[in-house]
Amino acid sequence: MLSDKRRGEHDWGSTLVEAVFLPVEAYHLQDRLGKRIPHDQRFAVPRIPALVELCIQAGVGLPEYPTKRRRKSIIKIGRKGFVDANEDDLPEPETDRFKQPLLQELPYDEIVAPSSPEKTPSLAEETLEAWETVRDGALKLTRSYAVRVCGYCPEVHIRPTGHKARNCGAFKHQQRNGQHGWQAAVLDDLIPPRYVWHMPESGEELQRELKTFYGQAPAVVEICIQGGAEVLEKYKATMRLDIGIPSSSREAEMVV
Ligand SMILES: [Zn+2]
Numbered sequence: 001m002l003s004d005k006r007r008g009e010h011d012w013g014s015t016l017v018e019a020v021f022l023p024v025e026a027y028h029l030q031d032r033l034g035k036r037i038p039h040d041q042r043f044a045v046p047r048i049p050a051l052v053e054l055c056i057q058a059g060v061g062l063p064e065y066p067t068k069r070r071r072k073s074i075i076k077i078g079r080k081g082f083v084d085a086n087e088d089d090l091p092e093p094e095t096d097r098f099k100q101p102l103l104q105e106l107p108y109d110e111i112v113a114p115s116s117p118e119k120t121p122s123l124a125e126e127t128l129e130a131w132e133t134v135r136d137g138a139l140k141l142t143r144s145y146a147v148r149v150c151g152y153c154p155e156v157h158i159r160p161t162g163h164k165a166r167n168c169g170a171f172k173h174q175q176r177n178g179q180h181g182w183q184a185a186v187l188d189d190l191i192p193p194r195y196v197w198h199m200p201e202s203g204e205e206l207q208r209e210l211k212t213f214y215g216q217a218p219a220v221v222e223i224c225i226q227g228g229a230e231v232l233e234k235y236k237a238t239m240r241l242d243i244g245i246p247s248s249s250r251e252a253e254m255v256v
Pocket of ligand 1: 150151152153154155167168169170179180181
């Protein structure tokens with residue numbers, strides 16, 4: 001339905017996990033030091049979750065996404081060229097050292113709510129902990145494995161230089177011939193936090209007029225907190241927990 005017919009009201013649908021944990025895909029590189037992906041290869045190179053690609057480059061071995069591993073530093077020739085060092089003197093690599101199958105996602109019908117209300121807070125704590133572990137780990141990996149993001153669109157590329165596929169559809173892309181504008185990525189480009197309103201403990205419905213009093217938190221964090229997890233210090237500022245929320249716009253006017 002058009003927004004003017006809804007008078008700006010949201011049309012709430014049912015939730016998929018992708019609504020709180022936004023999927024970000026990137027090209028999987030067979031060789032992270034190989035040639036940059038040219039435009040005509042853009043449909044031939046597999047796209048996988050960007051976070052998975054980062055972990056593969058950092059050492060995780062997934063049989064379905066092989067990648068070239070070097071055990072010695074490359075030998076640079078001139079300004080841009082290089083050759084691989086001779087690794088013949090090294091013992092056979094332990095091929096299975098980091099190899100692990102990718103965990104299958106739970107089938108939709110097996111996803112059920114916690115069996116009892118008492119189990120919800122511990123699941124919320126566990127989930128929040130996993131979110132923090134993933135973000136902290138990804139941040140550390142990006143210090144060694146550079147990630148680029150387009151300044152015009154959300155495309156990310158796990159490599160110190162961007163790819164050459166001209167598939168940027170963002171603002172004024174015609175002037176750039178579809179080329180992405182690559183710049184250094186930050187963690188939020190790789191794992192978008194998707195900020196949502198923090199529901200006040202009173203559980204009252206949010207009112208548009210009181211918007212300036214409400215705080216926000218990443219959707220995953222907000223779900224966990226509503227489930228009973230403790231608020232971590234770093235989220236307290238944006239959640240505006242220290243701000244009293246007036247009960248009506250009239251009271252709000254008196255406060256301001
Ligand atoms: Zn772009």
